[in-house]
Amino acid sequence: EGTGAASLLGAGKLEELADITGGRGIITPIVKTPMTKARKRFESAAEAHEPVEDETDDLRRPEFVIVDHELTPSQIRNLERATGAQVLDRTGVIVEIFHRHANTREAKLQVEMARLRYVAPRLRESSNGGGRQQGPGAGESNLSLDRRKIRDRLAELKTQLEAVQRDSDHRRSARKDQLRVALVGYTNAGKSSLMRALTGSQVLVQDKLFATLDTTVRTLQPETRPRILVSDTVGFIKQLPHDLVASFRSTLSEALEASLLLFVVDASDPTYEAQLEVSRSVLHEIGADVVPSRLVLNKMDRVDDARRAELLEKHPDAIPLSAHRPEDVSALRKTLIAFFEADMVEDVLVLP
Ligand code: GDP
Incomplete structure (x- = not known):
């Protein structure tokens, strides 16, 4: 039905789908089938309980049909019967x-x-x-x-x-007194790149959705005293099915324990505001919206001057940067150190 697969994965992400379908994901024929024509064919074939007869040759018949919505089990069954293809809905793909x-x-x-x-x-x-x-x-x-x-x-x-989580709770409580920054944001915003640049570590960076599923914790480099830890969390996605939010609660809870959240967005993406909204609502859902946060407008190297001015006017407190520019990363590092230094001064003032 046209936009489904592509809008779920974002432009240029079709190789990920091809991967899921074992390299056999022939997407074009489905995308090009006009909605009404396709629906009519599916409906009449479903009524007759037989596979869709297509005038095109067998090569163009899909092996997978991917729908960018939740489907009920019976919808999946009917579609499978009608298309003779394996059907995956949004949750199935994710x-x-x-x-x-x-x-x-x-x-x-x-x-x-x-x-x-x-x-x-x-x-x-x-x-x-x-x-x-x-x-x-x-x-x-x-x-x-x-x-x-x-x-x-x-x-x-x-x-x-539960056993694994008890272990990671131990590790977490051992880190409790350390200063923590968590990178959060939509998938593909550039969190891993920033993490790598800030910590000098070899975190996987891929132009792929969900390259990061696990939380990685590294020390801000060069080391400060006390140490500042940076953690990178799973990328958020719009309409993340509820079950999956629950599954990743413990991974996301890393964000809850941070002293500062850096909300990373891809500023060169025209839909960044919608993505920011998604990230906010996921954080709200896990109760992390009380943690202090700063907005990081990443990929500014792809933004022209007019757009840059517009973005800065809209988000005066944001930190504009490019994870690919060392001078930007080192400025962010200084901002982080300053944030924690100010925090420590406050602690000293509060404590008698
Ligand atoms: P994550 O999913 O948020 O961890 O995103 P990644 O760090 O894996 O980055 C996703 C893609 O965006 C990769 O291809 C990066 O090379 C690219 N990228 C990240 N930061 C920047 C940036 O500042 N500028 C540009 N042009 N590309 C970037």
Whole structure:
């Protein structure tokens, strides 16, 4: 249906989709099919319970159909029947991408739980699908067996996750007295680049959504006394399905414990304000909107002078920079040090 896949992933991100579909994601034929024509074809084929007959050759028939909305399990089933293709909805795609990018044990466990939670209700609905006829082999007993397996596995994962989280709580409390800056913001805003520039570390930077799923913590370089830690969190995304927010709560909670949040936005992106809104609402959801924050307008190297003036007028307190310019990064470093120095002076004044 035209915009779905591309708008979910953003311009130039189709290779990520191709990746999910094992390199077979032929997107053009679907994108080019006029909405009404496609719908008519799907509807009549769905009524007849048979795959869509297309006048174009087999090569152009999609193997995957990706929809930028939530679909109900029966919608997915009907679409699959009508198109003869595998259907993924928005949550399905996001879960799949998260799955590919999870690196640490904690993220892997969280993603697997999110995946199973996504699958479970889809099994449930198809087992009592309003008395409709079931496909061969989709017997009631198999389904309840599958559901029990999923439940057991979820319980197992939950125990493992709790153990891992106790460990990271320990690590966190060991860091408690340290000064913390957390980079937050929309996915692809440039958080990893900034993190790398600030800390001199080798954090993965990729022009891909969700390259960062885990929180990384590094020391601000050159070292200060006391040390200032910088952490990079999972990128936010619009309409992040609720289950996934819950899954990543512990990853995001790193942001809650920071003394300062740097809201990173891609200032060269005309939709940056909508992205900022998304980040704000995710932070509100996890209760991190009480932490002091500064807006960082990143990728200013891509912005012309007129736009720069406009942005600065709109956000007078923002820090404009480019993560690719060393002089900008070192100015940000000075701002951070000054922030914490002022904070420490306040502490001294407050304490008798
Ligand atoms: P993250 O998802 O927020 O961690 O974003 P990344 O740090 O992975 O950056 C996403 C993409 O934007 C990468 O291709 C970076 O090279 C690019 N990028 C990051 N910062 C800048 C910048 O200041 N200017 C330009 N032109 N590109 C940048």
